[in-house]
Amino acid sequence: MAYKNKKVFITGASRGIGNALAKAFAEKGAVVFGTCTKKINTPHYFCEDLFVADFNDLEQIKECAAKLGKIKPDILINNAGINKISPFVDILPEDFLSIQQVNVLAPFMLCQAAIPSMKKKKCGRIINISSIWGKISKEHRASYSSSKFALDGMTLALAAEHTADGIIANCIAPGFFDTELTRKILGEDGMHSIANTVPIRRIGQISEITRLVLWLASEENTYIAGQNIAIDGGFTRV
Numbered sequence: 001m002a003y004k005n006k007k008v009f010i011t012g013a014s015r016g017i018g019n020a021l022a023k024a025f026a027e028k029g030a031v032v033f034g035t036c037t038k039k040i041n042t043p044h045y046f047c048e049d050l051f052v053a054d055f056n057d058l059e060q061i062k063e064c065a066a067k068l069g070k071i072k073p074d075i076l077i078n079n080a081g082i083n084k085i086s087p088f089v090d091i092l093p094e095d096f097l098s099i100q101q102v103n104v105l106a107p108f109m110l111c112q113a114a115i116p117s118m119k120k121k122k123c124g125r126i127i128n129i130s131s132i133w134g135k136i137s138k139e140h141r142a143s144y145s146s147s148k149f150a151l152d153g154m155t156l157a158l159a160a161e162h163t164a165d166g167i168i169a170n171c172i173a174p175g176f177f178d179t180e181l182t183r184k185i186l187g188e189d190g191m192h193s194i195a196n197t198v199p200i201r202r203i204g205q206i207s208e209i210t211r212l213v214l215w216l217a218s219e220e221n222t223y224i225a226g227q228n229i230a231i232d233g234g235f236t237r238v
């Protein structure tokens with residue numbers, strides 16, 4: 001899969017899955033643009049440019065969308081997201097709305113900004129990073145699951161309307177992966193316990209996500225559209 005001179009726009013590119021994706025595309029020759037929530041005094045994390053964009057601020061979403069429109073990316077990956085765990089009856093309206101704004105409204109507006117140039121070229125790839133909690137749910141995940149199910153619905157509607165224009169849009173739904181944040185929250189014992197609930201009996205590696213995204217975003221993917229693909233070791237199916 002060659003991405004030489006392909007322009008890739010990745011939100012949340014400074015760490016975790018987003019950073020791994022930025023590195024993977026850059027190594028394949030792509031010109032990568034990314035976003036982060038605050039200024040970073042280090043190199044651009046494999047990005048040609050790394051824009052500061054806090055999606056809790058609607059004006060910053062608009063500014064980011066305007067930049068994306070000028071860049072005219074070949075590939076858009078909506079990866080940035082937030083979560084706040086809380087019992088259903090204790091969820092504050094402002095927290096619920098904040099999660100929807102970051103996880104749904106921002107990807108929606110960035111897709112809107114990317115589509116015109118992709119449509120003109122009759123070629124584009126959009127990948128929205130969902131979650132297993134956008135395919136199933138559990139207690140204390142009402143806000144997050146609402147946002148990830150909504151992201152899936154948005155992707156499906158986008159595919160229904162624009163696949164004929166050469167724009168192929170999909171979601172991926174990661175399960176439990178070995179990231180810095182996962183280790184910080186769960187610790188080794190917690191990760192071991194979760195691994196035992198996964199049919200494949202291990203936590204996923206980020207490289208497994210990057211391989212899937214690289215293929216979905218490539219010209220080799222000619223017929224998979226409008227899907228929400230779980231990459232979870234069988235967790236949501238068994």
